Amino acid sequence: MTIDHEGPVxxxxxxxxxxxxxxxxxxxxxxxxxxxxxxxxxxxxxGRDTVRKAIGILREEGFVIAIQGxxxxxxxxxN
Numbered sequence: 001m002t003i004d005h006e007g008p009v010x011x012x013x014x015x016x017x018x019x020x021x022x023x024x025x026x027x028x029x030x031x032x033x034x035x036x037x038x039x040x041x042x043x044x045x046x047g048r049d050t051v052r053k054a055i056g057i058l059r060e061e062g063f064v065i066a067i068q069g070x071x072x073x074x075x076x077x078x079n
Contacts, residue, residue, distance in 0.1 A: 003044045011046050012053035018044075019054060023063050023074050030076045034064060 001018050003011060022028045035043070040051045055072055058064045066072045 003046065005045070011044075012050045012057070015040065015044060015046060015050060015054035016057040019058060020061075020063055023058075028074050030074050033071045033073050036071070 001021060003014050003018070005011065007014070019028065019034065028034055034040075034055070037048060037051045037055075040046070040054075041048060055064065055066075059066060059072075062075055064072050065075050
């Protein structure tokens, strides 16, 4: 899945969808850090605000948790 820079869906929504898919399929496993803002910016050619909005959506949905001084991690799965 790639980001469509010319499509109608906002970039931050596309990035959130991409990360959500990677969490669901195990590419980003529970209790492990997600890629850094810098890495996401570089890999997907988006700005910092776009990355932060995408991560904010995932945090609100419970897919990731932010730990001060450590980073943002994939939330543990509930059994």
